[in-house]
Amino acid sequence: MTMPDHFPQLGVANVPACDSGLPGEIVVFASNIGPGPSNPRIQVSNIRGRLAYGKDTFSVSVSDVPAVLDGPGAPWCFSSGELHAIYSWVLLNKQVLLNYWVSDNYSTRDFLKDLRAL
Numbered sequence: 001m002t003m004p005d006h007f008p009q010l011g012v013a014n015v016p017a018c019d020s021g022l023p024g025e026i027v028v029f030a031s032n033i034g035p036g037p038s039n040p041r042i043q044v045s046n047i048r049g050r051l052a053y054g055k056d057t058f059s060v061s062v063s064d065v066p067a068v069l070d071g072p073g074a075p076w077c078f079s080s081g082e083l084h085a086i087y088s089w090v091l092l093n094k095q096v097l098l099n100y101w102v103s104d105n106y107s108t109r110d111f112l113k114d115l116r117a118l
Helices: 080-092 094-102 108-114
Strands: 012-015 028-031 041-045 057-061
Touching: 012 108, 028 094, 057 080, 080 094, 094 108
Parallel strands: none
Antiparallel strands: 012 028, 028 041, 041 057
């Protein structure tokens, strides 16, 4: 099935710990869904390492004060130090994450190249 030209293409980038520098094999998912009803956010997998997937996640805001957002997912088995590392990573990459969130022409390859590790 082909999508019409005006249909936005959703890009989801899987950022494993080896690329983010996050401890404990934490995997982050970033999307480029564009402006809309949701505020910019990343998803963090509750499943760590190579088995991580997008179904069991919680959201963290991409803002000047990153925080876990209310919603269906909640962090489990995360230490306060690990959550602090996630917030630090968001702050370090805030502009790159925001650029990816709103752009429909910022490639996932360029996005991953522009991210900085802790």
